[in-house]
Amino acid sequence: MSRAFSQNTMGAVARIGAAASSAASVSERMVEILDQLGTVIPIAGSMVSVVDPVTNRRTTVTTSGYSPSTEAYLNSQDFHHEMIAPYSLPRLGAPVRLRDLPVDPMSLRCVAEHWQPAGLLEGALSALVTADNRYVGFVDVSTGDHAHPSDDAITVVEHVLPILANVVDPLQSAKRLVSSLTGDCLAVALGGDGEVIPLQGDLKPGMLEPRGDLYPTVARRLGDKLSSTAFLWPTPDDGWYACRAYRCRDYIVVLAPRALTHDHGLTQRELEILTLLVDGSSNEEIASRLWISPRTVRAHVEHVLAKLNVPTRAAAASRAMENGLLLSPEVIAYVRSRKR
Known part of the structure; x- marks a missing residue:
C-alpha cells in the first residue's frame, strides 16, 4: 500500500517526472532519474535493465557501481529465477528491500556472491510493469547502509515505477507509430519467437497463422535497409490479408493486416x-x-x-x-x- 508523501518525497517525484518526460534518449533519461533518486537514497550501485519483447533477452539501459560480472548476472535467467519470479515482483508492482524478503538474504546468490563482497548491504529491487501489465524490465539500487533505502525513499520508488516502465518500454515507438494509423486498423507487434502482441484492434483467434513464420517473413522482406514492406498473408477462409510491416526503433516490428478487398x-x-x-x-x-x-x-x-x-x-x-x-x-x- 502506498505511503503518504513527505515534502522531500514530493520534490523527488516531481523532479523524476520532469526527467522522464524530457526529449533525451532512454539511457540519458534513466541516468538523470537515478541521479534524482540519489537525493533520497545514498546509491552505491544501480542498474536498469529492459526485456526485449522480440528476443526476450535482458539488456542494460544504464548501470553504475557494479562490476561486469554482476551486471551479467543481473541480466541472466538465473537472476530472474532467483529474485524476480519467486517473489512475484511483476505482479506486486512495488519495490522490495533485502530486509523485506521472507528468506535470509545471505541464502541468495546475488547477495552472497555479488552484493555483500562489494560492501553493498541493502537496496531495492523493482519490476517495471506497464499499464497493460507487461513486464518490461527492472530497476535495482544498492546501498552500503543497512538503514537505506528508508521508508520515504521506498515511497518515491513506488510512485515513479509506472513512469520508469513507460520510459524503458520498447513498444513505445511502436505505439507512436500505431497512433498514426486509422482507428479501425488492426495492428500488432511481432516477437522473434512467434509471439503476436496486440496494439490496436481485435485480434481474432486463428488470425495470422502460422505464427512462427510471421517474423522470419517480415525480416526477410525488410532486409537491412527498408523501414516498411508489404506482402500477403493467408486468411482462415482461403482469402488474403494485405499486410504492411514497419520497423520501429529498437527493431520492434509492427504489422498492420487488413482483408484484401481487390486482388485483381x-x-x-x-x-x-x-x-x-x-x-x-x-x-x-x-x-x-x-x-x-x-x-x-x-x-x-x-x-x-x-x-x-x-x-x-x-x-x-x-x-x-x-x-x-x-x-x-x-x-x-x-x-x-x-x-x-
Whole structure:
C-alpha cells in the first residue's frame, strides 16, 4: 500500500517526472532519474535493465557501481529465477528491500556472491510493469547502509515505477507509430519467437497463422535497409490479408493486416510468379523455381500484365510492391500444405 508523501518525497517525484518526460534518449533519461533518486537514497550501485519483447533477452539501459560480472548476472535467467519470479515482483508492482524478503538474504546468490563482497548491504529491487501489465524490465539500487533505502525513499520508488516502465518500454515507438494509423486498423507487434502482441484492434483467434513464420517473413522482406514492406498473408477462409510491416526503433516490428478487398483476380500461381518478377527473376529462372516450362511462365506473365492492366514486367513489379501483392516462401508452402 502506498505511503503518504513527505515534502522531500514530493520534490523527488516531481523532479523524476520532469526527467522522464524530457526529449533525451532512454539511457540519458534513466541516468538523470537515478541521479534524482540519489537525493533520497545514498546509491552505491544501480542498474536498469529492459526485456526485449522480440528476443526476450535482458539488456542494460544504464548501470553504475557494479562490476561486469554482476551486471551479467543481473541480466541472466538465473537472476530472474532467483529474485524476480519467486517473489512475484511483476505482479506486486512495488519495490522490495533485502530486509523485506521472507528468506535470509545471505541464502541468495546475488547477495552472497555479488552484493555483500562489494560492501553493498541493502537496496531495492523493482519490476517495471506497464499499464497493460507487461513486464518490461527492472530497476535495482544498492546501498552500503543497512538503514537505506528508508521508508520515504521506498515511497518515491513506488510512485515513479509506472513512469520508469513507460520510459524503458520498447513498444513505445511502436505505439507512436500505431497512433498514426486509422482507428479501425488492426495492428500488432511481432516477437522473434512467434509471439503476436496486440496494439490496436481485435485480434481474432486463428488470425495470422502460422505464427512462427510471421517474423522470419517480415525480416526477410525488410532486409537491412527498408523501414516498411508489404506482402500477403493467408486468411482462415482461403482469402488474403494485405499486410504492411514497419520497423520501429529498437527493431520492434509492427504489422498492420487488413482483408484484401481487390486482388485483381490473380490466382495463387500468378501471385507466385508476380513475386518472382519483383525479385528480378527471368522466365527461365521462374520456370526452374516453380518446376514448370518457360512457355507456361510466359503465358502466366501475360495474364498477370492483363489483370493488372500494365504494359511491362517492370510496371507489374512496381504495382505488386505498391499494393503488397507478394507471397513469401513460407506462405506458399503453408497454403499448399493446407490444400492437401
